[in-house]
Amino acid sequence: MSLRYAVMGLLVDRSGSGYDLMQRFDRSLGNVWAASQSQLYGELNRLADNGRIEVTSEGPRGRKEYALTDLGRAELQEWLSSTEGKKPRRNEMLLQVFFFALLSREQAVERLQRQAEVAAEEHAALVDLSESVDWNADSDVLAVSGQLAMEYGLRLRTMEQEWAQWAIRKIAETNGTNGEGGAGSR
Amino acid sequence: MSLRYAVMGLLVDRSGSGYDLMQRFDRSLGNVWAASQSQLYGELNRLADNGRIEVTSEGPRGRKEYALTDLGRAELQEWLSSTEGKKPRRNEMLLQVFFFALLSREQAVERLQRQAEVAAEEHAALVDLSESVDWNADSDVLAVSGQLAMEYGLRLRTMEQEWAQWAIRKIAETNGTNGEGGAGSR
DNA sequence: TCCTTCATGTAACCGGTTACATGATTGT
DNA sequence: ACAATCATGTAACCGGTTACATGAAGGA
Numbered sequence: 001m002s003l004r005y006a007v008m009g010l011l012v013d014r015s016g017s018g019y020d021l022m023q024r025f026d027r028s029l030g031n032v033w034a035a036s037q038s039q040l041y042g043e044l045n046r047l048a049d050n051g052r053i054e055v056t057s058e059g060p061r062g063r064k065e066y067a068l069t070d071l072g073r074a075e076l077q078e079w080l081s082s083t084e085g086k087k088p089r090r091n092e093m094l095l096q097v098f099f100f101a102l103l104s105r106e107q108a109v110e111r112l113q114r115q116a117e118v119a120a121e122e123h124a125a126l127v128d129l130s131e132s133v134d135w136n137a138d139s140d141v142l143a144v145s146g147q148l149a150m151e152y153g154l155r156l157r158t159m160e161q162e163w164a165q166w167a168i169r170k171i172a173e174t175n176g177t178n179g180e181g182g183a184g185s186r
Numbered sequence: 187m188s189l190r191y192a193v194m195g196l197l198v199d200r201s202g203s204g205y206d207l208m209q210r211f212d213r214s215l216g217n218v219w220a221a222s223q224s225q226l227y228g229e230l231n232r233l234a235d236n237g238r239i240e241v242t243s244e245g246p247r248g249r250k251e252y253a254l255t256d257l258g259r260a261e262l263q264e265w266l267s268s269t270e271g272k273k274p275r276r277n278e279m280l281l282q283v284f285f286f287a288l289l290s291r292e293q294a295v296e297r298l299q300r301q302a303e304v305a306a307e308e309h310a311a312l313v314d315l316s317e318s319v320d321w322n323a324d325s326d327v328l329a330v331s332g333q334l335a336m337e338y339g340l341r342l343r344t345m346e347q348e349w350a351q352w353a354i355r356k357i358a359e360t361n362g363t364n365g366e367g368g369a370g371s372r
Numbered sequence: 373t374c375c376t377t378c379a380t381g382t383a384a385c386c387g388g389t390t391a392c393a394t395g396a397t398t399g400t
Numbered sequence: 401a402c403a404a405t406c407a408t409g410t411a412a413c414c415g416g417t418t419a420c421a422t423g424a425a426g427g428a
Contacts, residue, residue, distance in 0.1 A: 001387080002278050009285040019407050033281045034274035036389060041408060061396040061407055077288050083300050084278045088220035088416095092188050092270045094338060095219045099195040100331045102263050114269050144360060145286045148353045152280060159345045167334045174330060187415080205379050222417060227380060247379055247424040274388095 003043050006033045008052060008068055008076045015056055015067035018044050028133075032149055047072070097167075109168050116164035123157035126150060189229050192219045194238060194254055194262045201242055201253035204230050214319075218335055233258070283353075295354050302350035309343035312336060 010016070010024050018041050025035050035043075044066060047053045052072035057065045068076075093115060100108045130150050135143060196202070196210050204227050211221050221229075230252060233239045238258035243251045254262070279301060286294045316336050321329060 002276075002281055003387080005285075006281055009281070009288075012285065012288060017407075018409095019405095022407095029281075029284060031275060032277050032284060034276065038390080038409080038411095039388060042410095045409095059407095060398095062409095063407060073288075076285065080282050080285055080289055081293055081297055083297075083304060084282075089217060090188075090220065091218050091338075094335045095188055095192055095195075095215075096266050096270075097334050097338075098215060098218060098331045099191075099198065099262065099266055100334070101329075102195075102198060102259075103266055107267060111267055111269075118269060143287070144357070145284045148283050148286070148356065149280045151352065151356075152277075152283075152349050155345050155349050156342075159341050163338050163341050166337065170334065170337075171330070189415080203379075204381095205377095224381080224383095224418080225416060228382095231381095245379095246426095248381095249379060 002033065003035055003039065004047060004052070005076055005079050006035065007040070007043050007047060008072050011053060011066060011068040012073070012076070015065050017059070017063050017065055019063070021066075028146060031129075031153065105171055105174075108171055112164045112168050112171070116161050116168075119157045119160035119164065123154060123161070126153045126157065188219060189221055189225065190233060190238070191262055191265050192221065193226070193229050193233060194258050197239060197252060197254040198259070198262070201251050203245070203249050203251055205249070207252075214332060217315075217339065291357055291360075294357055298350045298354050298357070302347050302354075305343045305346035305350065309340060309347070312339050312343065 006025075006029065007021065010021050010029065016024070018037075021044075022035075022037055022040060025033075025040070044053070044064075048055060048066065051069055052075060053066045054069050055064045056067045059065060096111070100111075103111070133146065135147060192211075192215065193207065196207050196215065202210070204223075207230075208221075208223055208226060211219075211226070230239070230250075234241060234252065237255055238261060239252045240255050241250045242253045245251060282297070286297075289297070319332065321333060
């Protein structure tokens with residue numbers, strides 16, 4: 001149930017409508033926590049119902065401007081300091097890795113090579129993004145914090161590339177019991 | 187819908203009952219793809235219904251032994267080579283980081299310190315696990331692949347520690363516009 | 373006998389996704 | 401007049417979680 005905190009967080013320094021928030025999600029925040037439109041509107045109503053946010057004004061076409069209440073702010077602040085209980089890890093790529101024995105060495109290496117490329121592309125995309133952002137002039141909330149998140153992303157992608165290269169070497173140096181084709185290759 | 191592949195993967199080299207698979211999940215695989223008991227039994231029935239796996243024998247107390255069919259194996263093999271379409275990233279910790287502006291510098295540093303500790307603990311847990319596993323004698327499927335996944339985990343946790351330390355330094359060197367208390371601290 | 377483990381299943385609920393529905397306002 | 405954008409909402413569906421229900425078999 002982290003969406004509620006994401007929504008509240010986006011309302012910390014400036015209020016806005018659901019429509020506004022949608023765009024703030026795409027821009028920057030979407031990289032760490034995505035939300036769909038339908039999900040967002042539902043959450044806004046729920047948060048308003050129990051007093052975490054409130055409608056401060058109504059605009060042109062049914063537009064409702066939401067602002068964070070003191071209650072909401074307090075709750076958000078409390079959550080910020082908490083270390084989250086670990087939920088089940090799920091990594092689809094590693095799941096594939098687990099069953100590499102079904103592939104030939106060549107196929108496995110190819111797959112890992114592609115993974116390294118994907119990581120490199122994602123790294124490049126982050127660099128692009130970071131260059132397109134004005135880290136100083138932007139809203140207070142995103143100024144420093146954005147850089148921390150960005151750095152995490154950069155390091156993660158770098159690590160993935162290095163890991164993939166390491167894995168390729170590891171596979172290469174495994175003296176092949178099966179020279180080719182793991183199992184019935186159809 | 188990766189659970190189906192996880193299930194099929196576990197049936198590659200040895201068949202087993204739902205109960206068996208549950209234990210295989212906990213042991214090793216659970217670290218990259220978790221599954222609950224109720225989910226598993228449902229998936230087994232579905233996979234059997236459309237011919238990806240089949241009941242090869244029925245044992246003592248309603249026990250059904252499942253084995254992978256050729257169709258299932260072919261499908262799994264195909265999936266193994268594919269690069270997954272990226273689904274929305276979600277990282278709760280980074281979501282918190284995004285709103286650090288609401289915390290005082292001290293609180294933020296404390297939070298990051300705790301994060302570094304969590305990463306260190308998880309790293310240690312992985313080391314323990316890797317020492318408890320006999321990497322050679324184990325089933326073929328998990329022999330090399332398990333090491334690759336393990337290495338990924340180790341590198342990830344190391345990266346997280348280093349990042350947290352970096353972030354703490356970064357925050358420290360930010361000349362404080364707000365010496366203490368981000369906002370109304372209640 | 374009785375407890376533990378083996379073994380499979382169902383039901384309620386929750387968060388999230390996709391797609392659809394609706395309509396007001398603004399700018400060209 | 402018309403298209404684009406602003407703006408909010410509903411419904412169907414899906415994967416996953418938690419909890420409950422049921423009972424057979426094996427070992428002390």
